[in-house]
Amino acid sequence: MAKTIWVLVEIENGRPARSSLEVLGKAASLGRAEAIVLGSHADEVASGIGEFGAEKVYVHNDPVYDTYLTLPAVDTLSDLLKQHQPDLLMLATTYDLRDIAARLNARNNMGLITDATDLQFEGDTLNVTVPWGGETVVTATLPKQGTGIVLTRPKAFAVEHFEGRTAEVETLNVSLQASSQVMKVLERVEVESEGPSLEDASVIVSGGRGLGKAENYHLVEELAAALGGAPGATRAIVDAGWLPYSHQIGQTGKTVKPTLYVAVGISGAIQHLAGMKGSKYIVAINKDEHAPIFSVADLGIIGDALTILPQLTEEVKKRKVQ
Amino acid sequence: MKIYVCIKQIPDPNTVVSKLDPSTKRLVRSGVSLVLDPGDETTISAAIKLRDTTGNSELVAVSMGPASAQEAMRRALAMGVDSAILVTDPALAGSDTLGTARVLAAVLKKENADLIFCSTESTDGYTGMVPGGIAEFLGIPQLTFAREVNVEGQRAVIKQVTQTGYRTVESSLPAVVTVASGSFEAIYPTMKGIMSARKKPFTQLTLSDLGIDAAQVGEAGAREQVVTIGKVEARAAGQVLKDDGNAAQTIADFLQRYQLL
8 A cells, every 4th residue: 555655845935845845756756645735825835736746735824834933833733643644754854844843753752763865665664764974874764653754854855746736635624722822933034145055056165173263264265266166164163153154064054965065174073964965076175084074075185274275276276267 | 040951972073983883773982082062062152141141040951861971061060051960871872862852851841941952953963853852842932043042031032043044033931942053152161160160069860860761761762763774885086195295286186087177
């Protein structure tokens, strides 16, 4: 019998979030995919969701889900899970979905695997692939009964198209509890950032603690500029106040998949690797030959970044002119 | 106000290539350098700042871990935390995020916490699922990815980081708050802080002190299971070279060969 896989689809600017559609595409390949859409514009999103893989969609069009974070969605999902007991719930890794996943798991004692890059059913057993660090890949499963949750790594899957497919729509009859309307969004502010966005950049040059001090970070920016790329940072230097959080690459920062990633003075902590391991080519420069970053580098140089960077920038500029 | 900060001792991310033990399927914690999670240092700094700007408040560090985690607790005390509670019990080994959240929530419930600080995720496990689990078990709001935290009477207001900027979010207290990286200036332990840490109250609890059923925590309670641990395929071109003075040329050659210039 086909497995039933649920995907909570986020809404962004009145449209389904791309990250959720990627997960929905994967869910459709695993079995019968069903979507849940909650919030303002839920009706519009639900009407087109079949084309992205959903065979059924549960809808509740209500701005409460947008104004009050996490709990209204957890309440609605918990009720639905009890009623229908799907085989699996898949969620993209985003700020809001992580918060929902954590509470849903605790409320319903489910089982939760994060940062998955692949999954498949072997009979009734779910095998989930979770890369770990630079050298390891783990297969995990949810051995206990009941619906489990898998959060997937950003960009692990592609959006799939199912032309002409329409999902069966079920409009939910839900009364939203006032006692769950406790985390209130007072305002939303968009901040403009200059330069190429990290997620879209095909070249990223990233700096870490090995640069020594904030004043040296300009060497990273200069190489990035010479290569036509964007400058990035590790959590360590963001924590140290050298750069704003918007530059952070890593599991709670940005996940990037550029063609070229140059890691300068970066040791390669697991959560940083999780954010950049999908890069096509990785070059690493670090003084410490034991730095974990070398396990994922295509080319690793054991050396002093402060000496090498300006020389490399010059060399790049020279060769680009030729 | 009673403020709490949840912290964790982990293998040093800057010097240890973390490994999973193929027989126990768990993170190797023996024979490696263990430190207070560097991410928690930012979170502790945020909590100290809030304690100091709020009248009449105390700050307590809470952790679940093996006995060696005492060292991490002492560092937190040296940074300026007022007291520390460590839950340590062999039955807790192999706990998943749910088991961990259950234990920490049990401590915090007994303590009647007003505000609970956590990092957004740990540097080793990086699931980010424990703070939400704690909030759910306590039945309180969670305000996550805060780059600013303000307490106004019985309400907490944060500026929450988002993909495109930030949101201002508020809730009633008590609440769990998770702190976004780089939001607060790090506080470093002073010599005075290190000396006074020895005299600060430090409590160790076991599972039976919390009245938690062992079947719900530790490996027995874990609802996820590692089945296999494998080596990832080495990257095709992977080579590591010492800089002989020509590193810039070597790298530029590589970039040229793969048409990256």
